Amino acid sequence: MPPLAAISSPPCSSSTSLAVRTLPSSSPTLRRVSIIRPTPKPASILRLPSSAPKMRSSTVRCAVIEKENPETERPDTFLRDSDGQNGSVSSSSSVRVRFEKMIRDAQDSVCEAIERADGGGKFKEDVWSRPGGGGGISRVLQDGAVWEKAGVNVSVVYGLMPPEAYRAAKAAASDQKPGPIPFFAAGISSVLHPKNPFAPTLHFNYRYFETDAPKDSPGAPRQWWFGGGTDLTPAYIFEEDVKHFHLVQKNACDKSDPSFYPRFKKWCDDYFYIKHRGERRGLGGIFFDDLNDYDQEMLLSFATECANSVVPAYIPIIEKRKDMPFTEQHKAWQQLRRGRYVEFNLVYDRGTTFGLKTGGRIESILVSLPLTARWEYDHKPEEGSEEWKLLDACINPKDWI
Secondary structure, X not given: OOOOOOOOOOOOOOOOOOEEEEEOOOOOOOOEEEEEOOOOOOOOOOOOXXXXXXXXXXXXXXXXXXXXXXXXXXXXXXXOHHHOOOOOOOHHHHHHHHHHHHHHHHHHHHHHHHHHHHOOOOOEEEEEEOOOOEEEEEEEEEOOOOEEEEEEEEEEEEEEEOHHHHHHHHOOOOOOOOOOEEEEEEXXXXXXXXXXXXXXXXXXXXXXXXXXXXXXXXXXXXXEEEEEEEEEEOOOOOHHHHHHHHHHHHHHHHOOOOOHHHHHHHHHHHHOEEOOOXXXXXXXXXXXXXXXXXXXXXXXXXXXXXXXXXXXXXXXXHHHHOOOOOOHHHHHHHHHHHHHHHHHHHXXXXXXXXXXXXXXXXXXXXXXXXXOOOOOOOOOOOOOOHXXXXXXXHHOOOOOO
16 A cells, blocks of 8 residues: 555546556566556646636635655655644644654665665655645665565645545545545555565555544544554465564564454455455455554554564565575566556555545555566466465465464
8 A cells, every 4th residue: 555645636537547568578478567657747727618607616726736846855854833843742743743753764774674685776765745735755776686666655744635535545435524624644655576586575554644524514523543554465475484474463463452463464364355356465464444443642652563563574584585596487477466466556455546536646656566567368377386375375365373
């Protein structure tokens, strides 16, 4: 799930077109697929013909597409002064301040670990601000020694969002009346795609969200929730790796509540389900969302513990698998599983659909996609093969610890 990137004043209507180019490859069995994004048109204001009926001013304003601004330096904070980085703060503001610090510290520690394991690749960093409020830091490493593509993004944004974006964020039908909704969203999101087919892909995302009620719903209380998770997507199963990964997730959960791991492990298996394929994206981990039925301080501590567990859960696996020899057949299977990754993210992922509906920063939204992927017509692995074992585990999730 991508970060709640640059959330803009949404257009009245929008569309995204993608061209797919197949590039020649040295491998007779593999094709490199490049997604070509059209050059965006400049932001414009909807102009109505004189004969058109009058529209409410809020509708006209939504036609202004707000774009992020590139920045040359990282700010100390993306928060407003009123959010309490100086002086006394409310409980809500204090959570905002500490959550931003947590995700920025986590971004630094994960990127440092990724660069060390890669042994040569360096992250490209983009710092951006959002005119409506907030900004973010996007870091991407491409074509390294170990990673084909690794993205680690943070964002802290606030402003107004339309009711349809609120429904996407909450993933539920809403009886809220129409009207712009004040919101605050902060999160870290990362997807790490290694080159070696025996090294698994990792995804993690931790976020904090606040909304007020729509302006025409007076008296409704402010809502807040935490969400996130960490999950593993290998192309080949090494049981000791999967057990290690799940044990680290369980230990992180147990520090807050022993019921969390079994609950969030099942939630992860259910969430990363590719309905049109009848299989999961990978071998799970933990996932939770809309979590606000515990003390705010406890959930902040829980999210922090989970984010701090990313490196010890993943990097030891990478160190064991990154240099293993592999064949073209192994690579082709990895590319087929990457195709499943693309399908889930573009069709089902809440973060992706939320970002697209709110006019988010497209590079941050699509950073989760691998550089290359593969689709074959009616491909079925041979029963009993290592590829079949992976597919069987994706169809029939199991308890690993």
